[in-house]
Amino acid sequence: MPHGLSLNDFLGLGLIVFLLGAYCALSRRNAIGILMGIELMLNGANINYIAFSFYGGGSARYDGQVFAIFVIMLAAAEAVVGLAIILAIYQNLRTIDVDAAETMSG
């Protein structure tokens, strides 16, 4: 290995970032906090993609990086739409507590 680092180091880092994002998304009441957890999860998955692209090598060298660029692109689109929805909810309800947005229940 040219670094002295192995694939498992990077996969472990991606796993830790993904788990922290999952905890952030699961235990938040603030809607923007949940979106931040989703962004952390996507970053963890991207670290895995880039690590596989480097350590897999060979002719499929760029596949992981192309996929990571697609993930970044779709994360941007999703963050834009999600934040637009959150701002619209805030203008109507004056709060972004996800427990308060319950007009469809019951």
Place this chain on the structure above:
Amino acid sequence: MIAQIVFWLMAFLTVGSALITAFSRNIVYSAFALLGAFAGVVGIYILLAADFVAMVQIFVYIGGILVLTIFAVMLTQGIGDVHVSNRAVGTIPALATTLIVGAVMLYATLKTPWYAAKTALTVAPTTYGIGNAFLDTYVLPFELASLVLLAALIGAVVISRQETRE
């Protein structure tokens, strides 16, 4: 040797910032800690010879998504509410779910015999190869992704326009 030092520095930056994002009770602290997480990931990408993806991460994630998130955080909270703006609910089920999922994924990561490359791994600029891949092998997902971006753009404008109509 240098690469290992850089890796551990970037890993501590990323994981430390992600810890602040996940466990902080103040939404503004969480949003600014996300900057540290994204910057650490940029360092990891450069270590893995993904220079173009690192620059895309800086431009799109830090310069786009993070700025948008901080805008939204600043626009949607009462000034007197900053200290309790991000209370955590259901920490025990979230922690239990995260630990169980993490244990399963860790087992899968360590036990799977990942494919080891037989050719030498080179550290080279990747922009040329990625550009060719986007227009040669991946042209269809590339065009569809631009359609997705168009739809997201139109959708965001429509969602944020309706309040000023009435």
